[in-house]
Amino acid sequence: MDKQKKAVVLSSGGLDSTTAMAIAKSEGFDVYSLSFSYGQRHSIELEASKRVALALSATTHLVIDIDMKLIGGSALTDEIDVPKDRDESQMTADIPVTYVPARNTIFLSYALAWAEVIGAEDIFIGVNAVDYSGYPDCRPEFIEAFEKLANLATKVGVEGSATIKIRTPLINMTKAQIIKKGTDLGVEYGMTLSCYDPNPDGLACGHCDSCILRKKGFKDAGVSDPTRYATHE
Numbered sequence: 424m425d426k427q428k429k430a431v432v433l434s435s436g437g438l439d440s441t442t443a444m445a446i447a448k449s450e451g452f453d454v455y456s457l458s459f460s461y462g463q464r465h466s467i468e469l470e471a472s473k474r475v476a477l478a479l480s481a482t483t484h485l486v487i488d489i490d491m492k493l494i495g496g497s498a499l500t501d502e503i504d505v506p507k508d509r510d511e512s513q514m515t516a517d518i519p520v521t522y523v524p525a526r527n528t529i530f531l532s533y534a535l536a537w538a539e540v541i542g543a544e545d546i547f548i549g550v551n552a553v554d555y556s557g558y559p560d561c562r563p564e565f566i567e568a569f570e571k572l573a574n575l576a577t578k579v580g581v582e583g584s585a586t587i588k589i590r591t592p593l594i595n596m597t598k599a600q601i602i603k604k605g606t607d608l609g610v611e612y613g614m615t616l617s618c619y620d621p622n623p624d625g626l627a628c629g630h631c632d633s634c635i636l637r638k639k640g641f642k643d644a645g646v647s648d649p650t651r652y653a654t655h656e
């Protein structure tokens with residue numbers, strides 16, 4: 424068991440991160456699931472991340488508290504309306520207000536720290552640059568730069584005892600391809616939550632950018648959408 428390879432997997436409880444975790448499991452990793460309570464308006468996603476960690480038999484599920492509401496600047500952490508009913512051209516015209524400043528940099532930094540402590544050389548993150556490339560910290564250039572930083576900024580990197588790899592198995596996949604891949608791996612997407620503005624009961628709004636892209640992904644994949652929406656479509 425000492426030789427069992429470990430991976431830290433960033434998990435929001437959403438469709439993409441859950442698929443990334445399933446891929447890590449399929450590659451034989453012991454999964455260490457990492458989520459954040461960061462002051463997000465959709466904090467109910469943490470319940471989904473716990474369900475996912477249990478369903479995919481994560482070795483550990485760690486939730487770290489960070490109050491990014493103190494910084495604000497995003498519709499997810501501040502008193503800014505979540506955009507609704509936008510088409511894809513509007514979504515990708517500018518960096519959207521749902522972008523949380525430096526969030527993936529912060530999350531990956533915590534993942535890096537945990538990876539070094541538990542002896543994991545692989546960190547999985549479900550970023551995607553095809554269907555929705557509006558976020559600067561979902562681009563391949565960012566991931567490559569962070570991986571370089573990771574090996575410069577850690578004891579294991581400097582001593583050469585390990586090489587940290589930032590794994591982005593979804594980065595060049597469409598949402599439909601992601602759903603098909605997860606379905607092939609047995610992922611039950613009904614346990615996931617992607618909505619930016621769910622109601623208090625955890626039902627998806629069906630109208631935010633994330634819901635629209637998720638619905639389109641299931642339609643394009645030819646897979647029945649198990650999402651529970653607050654309004655009838």
